[in-house]
Amino acid sequence: MGDDTARVFVLFSARYDDVVETRELRYFVAVAEELHFGRAAQRLAMAQPPLSRAIQQLERRLGVVLLHRASRAITLTEAGSVLLREARLALEAVEAAERRTRRAAADRPGLVLATKAGASRELLSKLLDAFAADPGAVDVEVMLCGPGESEGLLRNGSVDIALLQRPYDTTAGFDTEDLYIEQQVLVLPAGHPLSNRPHMSMAEVKTLTDLPLPRWPRRDGSYPDGPGPQVRDHTQLTQLITLGRACALMPESLRAQLRDDHAIVPVPDAPAVTTVIAWPPHSRSKAVADLVRTATRL
Known part of the structure; x- marks a missing residue:
């Protein structure tokens, strides 16, 4: 790991609200993904000069070079690649917090559960029936998704809980309970x-x-x-x-x-598929806890 990369990790592990602003992270992600200041400025609906100044200010604040600037091309430094990965995670966490906060303040409480369309059909039916029979159960809205979408919706706060399948889905960063394993x-x-x-x-x-x-x-x-x-x-x-x-x-x-x-x-030697129920580790929702308990009882 280079010195610049290590420095980004140290700074980012500190109280990053004292180091970088969410606005600056959004600016950097746009430039890092487009690798072009003009396209990034257009994507952000802003002029190019203030965007360039914001990225330069971010580099000065972090004390690292994030971008290699050439006459015709922009590339990420090692430190820039690290910040891009970490910034995406940080922005996803902010957006997830906003969505969950708004949903918690809704007049009618409920849960949104994501699952891949066609997967775990029998389990889902039993889970919803058993949960609805519990006293005090809230409404559960089911969001049927394409492959890989459930994980992303859970990470960005669009849903409260999800049925995922390892190894197709990545469960790192979630709390999970294994429900069943199949070949x-x-x-x-x-x-x-x-x-x-x-x-x-x-x-x-x-x-x-x-x-x-x-x-x-x-x-x-x-x-x-x-x-x-x-x-x-x-x-x-x-x-x-x-x-x-x-x-x-x-x-x-x-x-x-x-x-x-x-x-x-x-195919006996194919990796087994494990269906899990997953939820954010910081969740304090009683409804989420009740649904997880119902799932593990089935």
Whole structure:
């Protein structure tokens, strides 16, 4: 770790309200993501000169160089990369606090629960029924999301609690309770030469050149490199499998939602999928605690 990077960590671990302002973090994130002062200023709806001065002031305050400025390009220094990561987390925490505060002040108390559409369907139904039967239970609004969206909504404060699935979702930074573990299966188009296999290994799955695994979007919206098709949701994926354009590893519980034009092959050495209920570690909501207790009882 370079000296500049270490200095950013030290300063950021201090009371950062005495070091940098939220406004400055937003400015820096825009410049760091655009790598262009003009585009960043347009994104922030401000003029370029005050934006440039704000970034220079931030560098002086931190005592580090955050950006390498060339005539035609801007790049992040090592310290700038650290600050970009930490600033995103800090801004997400501020936005989450604002959303949760407004929701706590609502006239009608309730919870918002996020879950991936189609996942944990039986568990979710049992959970909502059991929770509604408890005395004093609040209303639960269910937000059905695409792959990877539930985690982001929980981090930015849009929802109070979520059903997540490891290893698909990252649960670092949340309090969690494991609810159940299941194996993964390979989903193929019906009639494929491998559809009658009793099982397959992960090594075999990765070598299926005629049926590549799909590529899901990352958190920033980009897709990883690879031969498989880009997919956004479960419906799109199942159609691609039916057309013979892809295969997919899925939790075994999704078997009941597949159609006759799909075939299932167990993959014993695939990573197990753990469904967890997750909530912010600083939550003091009685309703969240009650819902978690209900989930762990099921």
